Amino acid sequence: MSGAAPQYEMIAAFRHAFGQLFDAMQSHPVFAGEMFTGTEAWLPLMDYKLAAEPSAPECLVIAIAGGTNTGKSTVFNLMLGGKYSAVRSTAAATCRPLAVMPPELASVCLDGRLLPGFLPKAANEAEDTLDRGLHPETLLVADAPGLPDGMVIMDTPDVDSIDQKNWEIANRLRAASDVIIAVLTAEKYQDEKVIQFFREAQALGRVILPVMNKADGANGHEVARAQLEEFVKAARLHHPPCFLVNHDFSLAGNYDPARVMALDGNGSLRDYLLELDATETRAAVREATLRRLVFYAEDFVERCEEQAERVSRLKEEFDERADRMARRYEPLPGAAVGGLFHEFVQSKRGRLDRAIGDASRIVSQGAVVVGRTLSRIVVSRATLESAARDNTEAKLQESHRRQVERLSQELAAGYFDTARNLDPAVSGMVVAGLDRLDTEAAAKCVSTATVKATGVSDDFRHHAERLLERWWDDHRGRRMVIEALDKILLVAPAGIAGVLSVHTAGVGLPEAMIVAGPFMEQFAARVMEYQFGDAMFDFISPWRKEQQEALARALREHIAHPALDEVLQVLDTLEAGPLAELRRTLNQCRQVSVKP
Numbered sequence: 001m002s003g004a005a006p007q008y009e010m011i012a013a014f015r016h017a018f019g020q021l022f023d024a025m026q027s028h029p030v031f032a033g034e035m036f037t038g039t040e041a042w043l044p045l046m047d048y049k050l051a052a053e054p055s056a057p058e059c060l061v062i063a064i065a066g067g068t069n070t071g072k073s074t075v076f077n078l079m080l081g082g083k084y085s086a087v088r089s090t091a092a093a094t095c096r097p098l099a100v101m102p103p104e105l106a107s108v109c110l111d112g113r114l115l116p117g118f119l120p121k122a123a124n125e126a127e128d129t130l131d132r133g134l135h136p137e138t139l140l141v142a143d144a145p146g147l148p149d150g151m152v153i154m155d156t157p158d159v160d161s162i163d164q165k166n167w168e169i170a171n172r173l174r175a176a177s178d179v180i181i182a183v184l185t186a187e188k189y190q191d192e193k194v195i196q197f198f199r200e201a202q203a204l205g206r207v208i209l210p211v212m213n214k215a216d217g218a219n220g221h222e223v224a225r226a227q228l229e230e231f232v233k234a235a236r237l238h239h240p241p242c243f244l245v246n247h248d249f250s251l252a253g254n255y256d257p258a259r260v261m262a263l264d265g266n267g268s269l270r271d272y273l274l275e276l277d278a279t280e281t282r283a284a285v286r287e288a289t290l291r292r293l294v295f296y297a298e299d300f301v302e303r304c305e306e307q308a309e310r311v312s313r314l315k316e317e318f319d320e321r322a323d324r325m326a327r328r329y330e331p332l333p334g335a336a337v338g339g340l341f342h343e344f345v346q347s348k349r350g351r352l353d354r355a356i357g358d359a360s361r362i363v364s365q366g367a368v369v370v371g372r373t374l375s376r377i378v379v380s381r382a383t384l385e386s387a388a389r390d391n392t393e394a395k396l397q398e399s400h401r402r403q404v405e406r407l408s409q410e411l412a413a414g415y416f417d418t419a420r421n422l423d424p425a426v427s428g429m430v431v432a433g434l435d436r437l438d439t440e441a442a443a444k445c446v447s448t449a450t451v452k453a454t455g456v457s458d459d460f461r462h463h464a465e466r467l468l469e470r471w472w473d474d475h476r477g478r479r480m481v482i483e484a485l486d487k488i489l490l491v492a493p494a495g496i497a498g499v500l501s502v503h504t505a506g507v508g509l510p511e512a513m514i515v516a517g518p519f520m521e522q523f524a525a526r527v528m529e530y531q532f533g534d535a536m537f538d539f540i541s542p543w544r545k546e547q548q549e550a551l552a553r554a555l556r557e558h559i560a561h562p563a564l565d566e567v568l569q570v571l572d573t574l575e576a577g578p579l580a581e582l583r584r585t586l587n588q589c590r591q592v593s594v595k596p
């Protein structure tokens with residue numbers, strides 16, 4: 001058939017890409033387990049059928065299949081006219097397939113070139129098919145000189161075995177076959193597992209020929225006819241020719257192919273097979289197999305792509321949640337931020353000094369205002385809080401730490417809830433990631449990373465300078481107070497005592513001395529803050545945003561990404577190429593599969 005070679009190459013490329021993806025995913029066994037579930041149903045189509053090299057000799061593979069103990073080995077021997085396969089009354093007796101073929105094919109088959117995927121082994125005796133010690137991939141090979149050219153007949157284990165290993169074998173044999181003889185009995189023609197097997201064989205384009213074994217001849221095989229009809233309908237077969245073997249207890253030793261006879265009385269199953277156009281049948285089966293492969297593989301690749309998409313969305317979602325959580329953080333500015341006011345005012349000092357002639361008046365007025373409005377507050381703070389300014393900073397940091405740790409814990413708890421509702425492959429990895437995460441320790445890392453970053457960045461310093469400069473130009477009155485205050489700081493602590501003692505209402509020298517001491521800077525900061533008024537919010541918000549962004553980064557780094565650790569590795573693996581290659585090679589297979 002023309003086109004077989006490009007088909008072969010494309011399928012081989014797709015198979016190779018699949019293998020690469022499979023290998024790459026093996027370091028994530030749980031995810032891989034979920035991902036590759038179901039592929040065992042269609043991989044045999046490549047490995048046991050389409051992988052056959054175009055140069056290998058052509059053959060028509062006829063497999064005898066059916067439920068346990070239906071008489072498959074018996075029908076097989078009948079068709080071959082001799083005892084090739086062991087017949088037993090015990091269930092699931094045949095456990096390894098046996099392929100019988102003309103001698104010239106047998107040698108090619110034993111070289112592994114005729115029926116790909118299997119481990120060929122020359123059969124010594126009929127009982128070999130019962131040997132469970134043989135490797136499950138074994139294909140026993142025997143030759144039968146009387147068989148027509150290119151014909152391979154296989155006896156196979158049951159398709160509905162209690163032994164699950166047999167299902168895999170049945171799957172492979174179905175893939176390898178072109179024609180399947182469905183051996184049924186009055187007890188087994190309706191079994192769901194059997195029906196399923198043949199339905200799929202029909203979808204794979206295999207030629208299915210039902211045989212009712214141990215048929216009762218009464219009323220022109222009335223019962224067998226009805227049962228065959230029912231089977232054909234259930235397995236969705238398209239009017240196949242049906243056959244039967246009469247119930248005959250003296251069967252042993254009498255292997256006559258004519259005994260497997262057509263239901264319509266026209267010859268035997270063997271005659272029918274001899275007349276079948278092998279080349280046409282093989283080509284049709286191959287095309288149907290490729291179509292079915294593309295159908296399954298398409299579904300698989302789509303699922304993988306969706307999975308990769310879901311996993312990458314999950315990362316985005318986790319990151320976004322960390323960001324949202326960080327926006328709930330409300331840090332309060334400490335000394336570093338307050339210090340910027342002071343620095344700024346100090347930078348204006350030169351101008352003030354030049355105008356020092358007026359200064360005494362301004363200083364006095366300023367001091368009065370400052371004193372009246374704020375001295376009481378400052379004094380009360382002075383008496384309530386024990387001296388050190390560091391204490392206030394430490395308290396501030398402690399409150400930040402508590403906030404950050406609470407937000408971290410809340411975030412991790414939210415991730416847990418989400419993880420539990422994800423699909424099983426991903427859920428397992430995220431839950432394991434969260435289980436590995438010591439939330440308390442992670443929260444501390446976040447807190448350390450964030451709280452230590454409460455200083456001011458260059459960006460914020462520039463912002464502050466610009467804003468203060470603008471404010472300075474727009475608020476002449478208020479800035480006077482600040483300038484005055486700064487002047488006081490310049491002459492403090494001695495000077496302030498005098499100024500305050502003259503101008504303040506009811507605040508005496510002892511309190512002023514306390515003010516002038518360790519609280520001088522804080523006092524100044526308060527006044528500046530007060531005078532700076534509405535501009536304060538604009539001044540602080542970029543700083544707060546910076547703090548929130550630092551927290552968001554820390555939450556991602558210490559909580560979101562450790563939780564997603566394995567998921568991110570999976571994503572890296574999937575995005576590194578094997579999935580794209582699988583898609584590319586599949587698209588090529590799809591093109592050749594639809595070619596006329």
Ligand SMILES: Nc1nc2c(ncn2[C@@H]2O[C@H](COP(=O)(O)OP(=O)(O)OP(=O)(O)O)[C@@H](O)[C@H]2O)c(=O)[nH]1
Nearest residue numbers: 069070071072073074087088089092093094248249
């Ligand atoms: N009398 C009679 N016995 C049959 C006929 N077909 C099968 N048997 C008997 O049914 C039993 C099972 O036959 P097998 O040919 O081994 O059946 P099988 O489907 O190959 O069985 P497994 O390989 O174990 O699944 C044996 O005891 C056979 O002798 C038949 O047409 N007539």
Ligand SMILES: [Mg+2]
Nearest residue numbers: 072073093094
């Ligand atoms: Mg058998």
